[in-house]
Amino acid sequence: xxxxxxxxxxxxxxxxxxxxxxxxxxxxxxxxxxxxxxxxxxxxxxxxxxxxxxxxxxxxxxxxxxxxxxxxxxxxxxxxxxxxxxxxxxxxxxxxxxxxxxxxxxxxxxxxxxxxxxxxxxxxxxxxxxxxxxxxxxxxxxxxxxxxxxxxxxxxxxxxxxxxxxxxx
Numbered sequence: 001x002x003x004x005x006x007x008x009x010x011x012x013x014x015x016x017x018x019x020x021x022x023x024x025x026x027x028x029x030x031x032x033x034x035x036x037x038x039x040x041x042x043x044x045x046x047x048x049x050x051x052x053x054x055x056x057x058x059x060x061x062x063x064x065x066x067x068x069x070x071x072x073x074x075x076x077x078x079x080x081x082x083x084x085x086x087x088x089x090x091x092x093x094x095x096x097x098x099x100x101x102x103x104x105x106x107x108x109x110x111x112x113x114x115x116x117x118x119x120x121x122x123x124x125x126x127x128x129x130x131x132x133x134x135x136x137x138x139x140x141x142x143x144x145x146x147x148x149x150x151x152x153x154x155x156x157x158x159x160x161x162x163x164x165x166x167x168x169x
Contacts, residue, residue: 043088109133113157
């Protein structure tokens with residue numbers, strides 16, 4: 001019985017030590033700025049009520065090119081949503097009416113596909129299938145109700161193998 005108690009105590013101490021180490025590392029790392037793994041900025045919506053009294057959150061996202069310096073002497077031509085890669089975090093609550101205006105300031109068409117999120121077909125952003133791509137110097141407003149909770153991401157679905165690789169996510 002004594003041996004079993006010693007083993008249980010040893011396991012407990014080991015688990016507490018691991019938790020303490022992880023917590024210490026988390027606290028230390030969370031305060032540092034990591035340019036290789038940046039935390040996306042939070043998109044700030046215009047907030048009002050829609051015609052049915054639901055919260056209406058309206059966002060504007062601008063697709064535009066940017067020249068990024070990765071390190072001295074190494075630059076890349078990136079494609080961005082609002083000048084950032086990844087694009088800004090959009091936070092909404094289940095039941096919100098969501099409108100996202102996509103403004104295209106690039107020299108090629110673009111869309112936003114709400115990856116894995118169920119939106120009406122015409123708001124899905126699959127160029128040539130569910131939506132015409134947004135032409136350069138034009139805009140399109142995505143309009144849907146946030147029905148399914150979770151964490152999702154958005155990205156371009158026009159020439160996505162190139163646009164996503166260059167930063168449109």
